[in-house]
Amino acid sequence: MTDAKPFPPLKNDLILRAARGEKTERAPVWVMRQAGRYLPEFRAERVENDFFRICRTPELATKVTLQPIDRYDGLLDASIIFSDILVIPQAMGMEVQMVPGKGPHFPEPLVLPGDMAKLNENVDVNKELKYVFEAITMTRHALNGRVPLIGFVGAPWTLMAYMIEGGGSKTLSKAKEWIFKHPKESHALLQRITDVCVDFLVGQVHAGAQMLQVFESWGGELGPHDFDLFSLPYLAQIAKRVKAELGHEHAVPMTVFAKGSWYALDKLSEIGYETVSLDWTHDPAQAKATTKGRVTLQGNMDPNVLFGGDEAIVSTVERMIRGFGSTERYIANLGHGILPTVPVEAMGLFLKTVHRVGLEVAAEKKEAEAKESIQILG
Numbered sequence: 001m002t003d004a005k006p007f008p009p010l011k012n013d014l015i016l017r018a019a020r021g022e023k024t025e026r027a028p029v030w031v032m033r034q035a036g037r038y039l040p041e042f043r044a045e046r047v048e049n050d051f052f053r054i055c056r057t058p059e060l061a062t063k064v065t066l067q068p069i070d071r072y073d074g075l076l077d078a079s080i081i082f083s084d085i086l087v088i089p090q091a092m093g094m095e096v097q098m099v100p101g102k103g104p105h106f107p108e109p110l111v112l113p114g115d116m117a118k119l120n121e122n123v124d125v126n127k128e129l130k131y132v133f134e135a136i137t138m139t140r141h142a143l144n145g146r147v148p149l150i151g152f153v154g155a156p157w158t159l160m161a162y163m164i165e166g167g168g169s170k171t172l173s174k175a176k177e178w179i180f181k182h183p184k185e186s187h188a189l190l191q192r193i194t195d196v197c198v199d200f201l202v203g204q205v206h207a208g209a210q211m212l213q214v215f216e217s218w219g220g221e222l223g224p225h226d227f228d229l230f231s232l233p234y235l236a237q238i239a240k241r242v243k244a245e246l247g248h249e250h251a252v253p254m255t256v257f258a259k260g261s262w263y264a265l266d267k268l269s270e271i272g273y274e275t276v277s278l279d280w281t282h283d284p285a286q287a288k289a290t291t292k293g294r295v296t297l298q299g300n301m302d303p304n305v306l307f308g309g310d311e312a313i314v315s316t317v318e319r320m321i322r323g324f325g326s327t328e329r330y331i332a333n334l335g336h337g338i339l340p341t342v343p344v345e346a347m348g349l350f351l352k353t354v355h356r357v358g359l360e361v362a363a364e365k366k367e368a369e370a371k372e373s374i375q376i377l378g
């Protein structure tokens with residue numbers, strides 16, 4: 001991007017420092033799906049426009065990405081580009097519709113391994129997903145350096161499962177039939193998706209993304225043995241190849257979120273990601289003991305606490321921040337995406353409480369350290 005105009009300087013790099021393991025004044029915070037249906041301004045946009053039209057129109061994607069940043073002015077420490085994990089199956093040649101009230105729908109899912117022949121052979125992300133790159137560049141300028149911009153992809157197993165199930169599923173029986181009956185072909189499909197993920201993430205960084213997250217939303221549907229076979233190697237490959245392709249000069253911190261895969265936490269800390277995002281089934285102290293400072297931890301409040309009223313939100317955030325610690329290797333977030341019926345005030349209280357408690361914990365730590373050094377000197 002030699003002819004592009006330079007991006008505005010970054011004014012808040014808290015999340016990047018936390019991800020790199022540097023000290024922070026307080027825990028940075030953002031929320032998965034922070035640009036979404038719980039925001040009246042997003043719902044108003046959706047009355048006018050189809051979901052994928054918003055994704056494909058850089059001006060609209062920029063507008064929607066900025067909605068939570070503007071509404072919760074100064075409270076969010078990162079933005080995430082408005083898009084979807086299912087743009088990769090689309091780029092591979094599949095049709096995906098977003099059905100209101102139902103979620104994603106593939107009219108022609110992959111049924112048998114032979115159906116893979118219908119997928120595009122060599123996916124040129126610069127052509128098929130150019131609109132995401134344009135949205136990222138436009139959003140990075142529009143953010144004007146207020147907070148870093150996160151890019152993302154769905155992980156190969158989660159995308160493969162959507163491509164075979166044709167939408168959401170309680171059991172993932174069809175996708176699992178593939179891995180158990182057709183393991184060789186499943187690996188071939190996972191590899192093809194991985195190749196697109198790598199190109200897409202690298203392209204997002206060149207377009208302006210300052211951090212990357214890989215969503216393995218259906219990780220926990222696999223037991224530990226199958227996770228090691230069908231998820232982990234591809235997650236590892238993505239981190240390794242993206243870093244190699246970006247090189248030192250363009251490197252950005254990467255986060256892996258394998259929802260439900262609590263058993264894999266130790267291994268997830270070893271495969272090249274700076275940050276591991278946790279769902280709410282993790283206890284902070286245990287997660288810290290398992291990861292031993294190798295990675296930054298992100299998460300992990302149960303999104304449903306936002307329905308629990310002010311007291312529940314405040315006490316859960318207190319416990320969470322005190323559990324993880326505020327100034328080192330921690331990024332506050334929910335344990336999964338914010339739900340569409342959450343009141344906007346509840347999200348506001350969550351963010352304000354993370355700031356307040358984060359600063360309190362940081363101040364307490366400083367005071368304790370000062371006391372300790374006085375004792376040592378004395």
Ligand SMILES: Cc1c2[nH]c(c1CCC(=O)O)Cc1[nH]c(c(CCC(=O)O)c1C)Cc1[nH]c(c(CCC(=O)O)c1C)Cc1[nH]c(c(C)c1CCC(=O)O)C2
Binds near residue numbers: 033082098101104
């Ligand atoms: C599994 C998954 C999907 N998409 C995504 C995941 C991984 C995270 C997770 O596990 O929740 C990721 C995603 N989807 C969306 C974003 C945008 C950025 C952000 O986080 O604000 C991101 C990061 C927008 C969206 N993606 C979707 C919406 C709502 C669609 C609408 O407006 O009708 C939004 C704002 C639709 C979507 N997209 C997907 C589903 C299952 C659904 C329907 C259910 C739902 O609505 O929550 C697939």
